[in-house]
Amino acid sequence: MAIFAERLQQLGLELPDAPKPVAAYVPAAMCPSGVPVFVSGQVPFRNGELMATGTVPNEVSMELARDCARQCVLNGLAALKAEIRSLDRVRRVVRVGVFVAAPADFAGHPKVADGASELLVDLFGDAGRHARAAVGVATLPLNVPVEIEFMFLVD
DSSP: OHHHHHHHHHTTOOOOOOOOOSSSSOSEEEOTTSSEEEEEEEOOEETTEESOOSOTTTTSOHHHHHHHHHHHHHHHHHHHHHHHSOGGGEEEEEEEEEEEEOOTTOOOHHHHHHHHHHHHHHHHGGGGOOEEEEEEESOOGGGOSEEEEEEEEEO
């Protein structure tokens, strides 16, 4: 954990406690082989409160939506850490699925998703570069503007 913890500190970030599921799923699941780990969709809870609700850009600004995406990453990493015990075991971020609640005429989903993608690269360097989908949807659970799911490769 030392290397990853140092990187978080350099970026002025703190990993929250692992999120608790709000429905019938687990926050993270490792395959029996122990290599790929899938992290369930994370929403932008910060200190137990939702950062924002509503659609982008109508009720939630692009800047706030990108901040929400960054918080989803931190929450996802907290879930991953709870599953694998040390984020120093991460070999690669494989895939990120970003869902953005927005009206039908909105086309800025990739810019929102970049908030998450850029943080993953900042944290993991080249191992943080990943395949990604940025998808617009009418609504998300709890009326959040962003939800993100992840797939990691771990040692």
